[in-house]
């Protein structure tokens with residue numbers, strides 16, 4: 001099967017790439033709403049977020065459809081009339097191994113740049129969320145993508161491992177946890193595959209006393225509570241300058257308590273259910289551990305049963321804010337992947353930068369300040385693939401997204417991603433006689 005896909009990819013010409021991606025890829029009206037509803041059932045996130053994710057997915061496909069015809073090489077003049085040129089060529093079959101937190105959107109993030117660069121795709125949704133990725137593949141099929149160019153395989157670790165070992169897979173793009181990411185890299189090394197790793201984080205959010213507090217509070221909530229806190233970029237270490245700590249905590253707790261947790265299909269709901277019982281237990285375990293280590297629970301952190309009887313077996317919990325945190329606590333060091341914000345005081349910029357960077361992760365970071373020089377200085381000094389200034393959690397398709405340090409490498413979205421789904425061939429041309437020593 002893989003050999004067939006590789007040749008399909010090789011024959012996949014730039015113009016046809018553009019046509020194919022420009023087919024009717026934008027799910028409109030009822031279709032978009034149905035996919036969003038299925039994503040809610042798939043994942044447990046709210047309908048409002050799911051609709052956003054579906055839109056982000058088609059925007060990604062449209063973006064790379066536009067980018068496809070712009071892919072080009074370079075012409076390099078050499079002495080004596082000789083010259084060289086470069087061609088951007090596909091890698092072959094690109095495998096995607098997906099996480100469960102953004103099932104439809106991540107599937108689009110993997111497929112769109114791969115197809116735009118002329119590759120074939122085989123992707124594996126997480127077994128926790130197998131449904132909506134298949135719909136994306138069906139949409140590609142309806143839009144005219146040749147059979148065999150976009151493929152979905154279902155399964156867990158074993159299927160993922162088979163993809164990483166397959167000799168005809170040229171690249172693996174993985175989204176998930178650090179331990180599994182390391183295994184993917186190790187397995188892919190056996191056949192020297194290209195690898196993109198989008199792994200976890202424990203991102204710092206720095207809130208200076210000269211910030212606009214209202215926006216900083218909004219940013220902190222966006223950095224912690226989307227998708228029930230199960231977001232790799234989440235800014236879960238919230239460092240607040242000591243002078244504004246009381247006001248910040250008062251406002252953040254007030255707003256966190258007001259988050260409507262419940263039926264994710266209702267538009268007024270702002271937080272749905274976690275992905276599974278083990279994930280809920282794991283997150284509650286982190287809260288219990290935090291208390292044991294001396295953190296104070298300002299709100300939430302409890303299992304929650306919504307009043308609607310049909311929701312009684314859901315994996316709901318109340319969003320949690322912890323203070324009295326120290327840098328050496330488990331809740332501050334480890335990725336929780338649930339709705340738990342840890343708040344830490346700081347005094348100086350120098351000190352907070354050192355503490356913010358004192359982690360093996362480096363996916364995202366954020367700073368709230370009105371001081372423009374400080375904002376850019378801090379952004380330059382934070383060791384992370386993304387730094388948000390006076391905002392958090394957005395990832396527009398035009399903008400590259402990816403990690404530093406153990407949060408991974410390679411990029412998704414933006415022009416930069418072309419480098420990770422194509423290879424550069426150099427062609428050297430002599431116009432005169434061969435200059436030979438023999």
Ligand SMILES: NC(=O)C1=CN([C@@H]2O[C@H](COP(=O)(O)OP(=O)(O)OC[C@H]3O[C@@H](n4cnc5c(N)ncnc54)[C@H](O)[C@@H]3O)[C@@H](O)[C@H]2O)C=CC1
Pocket residue numbers: 097098099100101124125126127155156157158159160161164175176177178180181183184198199200201231232279282335336337
């Ligand atoms: N930072 C992030 O983006 C994510 C972090 N997580 C964290 O990881 C924990 C475990 O969740 P999982 O869904 O099990 O994440 P995972 O990282 O183990 O799984 C991600 C993907 O890799 C596949 N996979 C698992 N083992 C594999 C292997 N040996 N070879 C190849 N593919 C493999 C899975 O089937 C899934 O498609 C969660 O509790 C959460 O805390 C989970 C998902 C995303």
Ligand SMILES: C[N+](C)(C)CCCC(=O)O
Pocket residue numbers: 101102106175226230231232233393394395
């Ligand atoms: C869109 N954003 C930044 C909230 C989430 C990124 C995707 C991920 O968590 O895997």
